[in-house]
Structure formats: structure tokens, C-alpha cells
Amino acid sequence: MKQFISQISDLQSVAEGYYRLDFQWLIDTVPRAGQFLTIKIGNSTSPLLRRPFAISSFDASTSTASIIFQKRGKGTELLSVMKPGDDIDILGPLGNSFSRIVSEEDESKENHIVVAGGIGTGPMLYLADELKNNGKNPLLIIGCRTRDLVPYSVLDNSINTVICTDDGSAGFKGTVVDYMRSNPGLDSNSVIYSCGPEPMLKGCQLFADETGKSSYVSLEQMMACGVGACMGCTCETRGEKQYARVCKDGPVFAGGEIKWT
Ligand SMILES: Cc1cc2nc3c(=O)[nH]c(=O)nc-3n(C[C@H](O)[C@H](O)[C@H](O)COP(=O)(O)OP(=O)(O)OC[C@H]3O[C@@H](n4cnc5c(N)ncnc54)[C@H](O)[C@@H]3O)c2cc1C
Numbered sequence: 001m002k003q004f005i006s007q008i009s010d011l012q013s014v015a016e017g018y019y020r021l022d023f024q025w026l027i028d029t030v031p032r033a034g035q036f037l038t039i040k041i042g043n044s045t046s047p048l049l050r051r052p053f054a055i056s057s058f059d060a061s062t063s064t065a066s067i068i069f070q071k072r073g074k075g076t077e078l079l080s081v082m083k084p085g086d087d088i089d090i091l092g093p094l095g096n097s098f099s100r101i102v103s104e105e106d107e108s109k110e111n112h113i114v115v116a117g118g119i120g121t122g123p124m125l126y127l128a129d130e131l132k133n134n135g136k137n138p139l140l141i142i143g144c145r146t147r148d149l150v151p152y153s154v155l156d157n158s159i160n161t162v163i164c165t166d167d168g169s170a171g172f173k174g175t176v177v178d179y180m181r182s183n184p185g186l187d188s189n190s191v192i193y194s195c196g197p198e199p200m201l202k203g204c205q206l207f208a209d210e211t212g213k214s215s216y217v218s219l220e221q222m223m224a225c226g227v228g229a230c231m232g233c234t235c236e237t238r239g240e241k242q243y244a245r246v247c248k249d250g251p252v253f254a255g256g257e258i259k260w261t
């Protein structure tokens, strides 16, 4: 983990209220899928806290990293109007990664189902890319409320992708879990990875339990320090310790480890 001042190389709108921000990755550590960074946005005391975002892609040949973010409050509003060439203050890479948590047995399985929703889309695009580069043929399932929220421009045509919308305005009509339930081709020798709203993660875990699949989730808890010091991001777990810090012990966990509320 290092703090560095980088320059924005590109900032584009990718769906309604969603942006992709590319910037120079100025340190040697290669960020892995599932890891995140924090950004100090602006020079004033508001917003005071650094904001966490998952890494959505990394291009080693140009040392360019990206995040995909949704405009939500003051911090992301300010970020959305920045320009190429502007400085941004980065701290990262933070947290574990899918590659550190997924067991060797699961890694060697045939079918890898990568499920993304909302602000969880960025890290799952990166995971699908990482799996593809490791010789796998992942199935990426993206759930959105409606067509306007689908980030078509950042999708990789070489990755088998299914779009699900709640209102049926694009792709499959229904949730990502509805899609998986209606698709008998997804056999039990599969691993499901998910990141998105908690009901979606819970649904993916339940589906994995019911159908004997392995499951891993990446959580996006509210955070203060982002580096394991404040205990402000804990989640309940089934392990001996009962609690884990999402920023330091996660954000990636085996789905069965989490005590869902
Ligand atoms: C590990 C991690 C990875 C993340 N990755 C991404 C990402 O790739 N893309 C992305 O768009 N966002 C991501 N987030 C969420 C992102 O950090 C928040 O949306 C952002 O901090 C909001 O800042 P703001 O100043 O714009 O909004 P604020 O004014 O701080 O909050 C605006 C609204 O967003 C909600 N909010 C704030 N933080 C979170 C959070 N962590 N989870 C859910 N709701 C939140 C608040 O409750 C409030 O309703 C991630 C969060 C974590 C912890």
C-alpha cells in the first residue's frame, strides 16, 4: 500500500450516473481484482474522509488503472467533474483480492460465474478479465434496474456476458439470481463470485448453498480509515472471531463465512 499523487488520464460517462476514471498507476505493486483504493477528493476539509473504490481494470503496458463509480454524494459529485490532467491523491492497493481467498480446488474448477450489480460492477469486470487471462472462460452476469444503467461501453466482447434488468428493458427480465435459477446449464461444479447490493449477495449465496456451488463475495461496507485501524467497517462472520474488518480482512470473503442479516 502506498499513497501517491496521480494524474487523471480519462473520465467518461458509462451509464446513467456512472463514470469510468482512468489514471496513472505510479507504483510497482500490481493491483489484483477485488482490491480497492481510497481517494482524497479535493483540497478542502469537505469531504474529509478518503472515499473507497474498487479497481475495475489495470493495463500493465501503460500503467493505467481504472475505477467505475456512481455519483452519489459530495465526493463522487466532485470526482465526476474532474478533468484529464487533474491530480488525484490515491492510497492503495488496499484489502485482499479474489486470488488470495479463492481455494486452489475452486480455482481449478471448470465454470466461473461472475455476478455484478450497481457499484459492484467495476471489480467484477476486472475479475472476469483476470479469469480470462488465466485461461478460464468466465460467464459475467450483470444486474441493473433498467437499460440506462447498463455500462455497455466498458464491456469486453470476448467475455460471455448476460445482462439482466428488473424491468426487462434489456436482456433477461429479472434478477441475476432469477437468471441463474432459470439456467440449468450452470452445474454444481461452478464457482460464483459476486459484488453488489447486499440482497443480491445474499441471493447468490443462498443459490450457491442450494445448488452445491462454491461462493465468494466482495463487500462494500461504509468505511472511515480504510486501513484496518478504526473498526468502522466490521461485518459479522461465522468464524471464531465473530467479526471481520471489511477493509483489512476483506473485502473478499468466502460467502459461507458471512452472517447475513
Ligand atoms: C471496498 C469498497 C469498494 C467500493 N467500490 C466502489 C466502486 O467501485 N464504485 C462505486 O461507485 N462505489 C464504490 N464504493 C462505494 C463508494 O465508496 C461510495 O459510494 C462513496 O464513498 C460515496 O461518497 P460520496 O461522498 O459521493 O457520498 P456520501 O455523501 O459519503 O454518501 C452518499 C450516499 O452513499 C451512501 N454510501 C456511502 N458509502 C457507501 C458504501 N461504502 N456502500 C454503500 N453506500 C454508501 C451513503 O449512505 C449515502 O446514502 C465502494 C465502497 C467500498 C467500501
Ligand code: FES
Pocket: 222, 223, 224, 225, 226, 227, 228, 229, 230, 231, 232, 233, 234, 245, 246, 247, 248
Ligand atoms: S475502515 Fe477503519 S478498520 Fe476498516
